[in-house]
Amino acid sequence: MFPEFEVVPAVDMQDGQVVQLVGGERGTGKTYGDPVDAAERWLDAGARTLHLVDLDGAFEGERVNAAAIDAVLEAVGDAAAVQLGGGIRTADDAVALLERGVDRVILGTAAVEDPEIVAEISDEHPGSVLVSLDAKDGEVVVSGWTEGTGLDPAEAARRYADLGAGGILFTDVDVEGQLGGVRTDPVRRVVEAVDVPVVASGGVATVDDVVALRDAGAAAAVVGSALYEGAFTLAEAQAAVDER
Template sequence: MFPEFEVVPAVDMQDGQVVQLVGGERGTGRTYGDPVEAATRWVDAGAGTLHLVDLDGAFEGERQNAAAIDAVLDAVDVDVQLGGGIRTSEDAIGLLDRGVDRVILGTAAVENPDIVADVSATHPGSVVVSLDAKGGEVVVSGWTEGTGLDPAEAATRYADLGAGAILFTDVDVEGQLEGVRTEPVRRVVEAVDIPVVASGGVATIEDVQALKEAGAAAVVVGSALYEGEFTLAEAQRAADEV
């Protein structure tokens, strides 16, 4: 997984449309159209992986954008990682069997850590545990509930349970286009021997480079790409130069 550093476009979905939230707050999103059009646009631009999130599923606790996700899976031929509303091992395994390459487990992994081991037993390396941090602690249920968990300590626990990677999202800077914070990412990277995918706050190509230098194996980028702050090719090329 991510043998080379990769810039991964985000396709976050709400009510069947691509949406980018600000600071993880519901109702703050800006809409960017049809998910299939967005997904194919990024693949045409050179994406090797797509990051799909069912935002409604994350908030409601069950998948809400299944039709849009199925349409994206049918339309593209690159790796796809999917999160949002996946709460049981049966749901996760069903999605993997459907064609999703990696499932992202956040709330489910916090509430039932054994789900990571259960899914990994049949689909090794396919679980990405999402550790979304707000105010220095892991938050769940669409970033609305604190857990008291330290992200680096939690990452170690899930790596031991068989997680293939950690997705670390800095919610405090998510969607704001004001830059990244590398120290929280570095702490998680140093805690585990599995890939850490960074997300949140990317506004410039220099942010992408900084996250690579902090040890991230990949970076998920949403708003900056949709707003045209830089192109996917420019970001990947700059990262390759680090």
């Protein structure tokens, strides 16, 4: 998983459309069109991995945008790796997606409610689970970022790595979607807690932010709003981390 640092475009879906939320708040989203069009755009731009999230699924607790996701998977084929989250609540759901062609499943709420699900899936599909730790005010939140858990992100990351997680997806919800820049200290804390790759998300506004996440130890950075708003191109961001 991520032998070299990657810039990973986000394709977050709500009501069958690409949406970027601000601060994780439902109803704050800006729409960016058809998910297949977005996926093909990022493939053409050189993406090696796509980050798909069923936002409705994250809020509702069940996969809602399955048809849109299936269309993206069909369009992507073997051209890029796909990691998918949002509404995946059982091991059977996760395994079915992995067998459908998803490379990594992202578990947030399900992993908090039943940590052993990480081991169960990982035993059958090693390296396939990316545990999502979304932090708000320094606390892991679940159910579409609406419920606190009392968990410290770094401590939780260590626990899931011990259970066999292939990597950790750390999202800084406090800066998510705001194009205001990243905070590297929370990322660094999670990176230093585990030996598995950490994918950072939230706040990227410039290519310097991407480089800062790389320098903080992240194995990849998920970027959404900055790419959709044209703050920089995927090629520019990837070149920046490759050259510096």
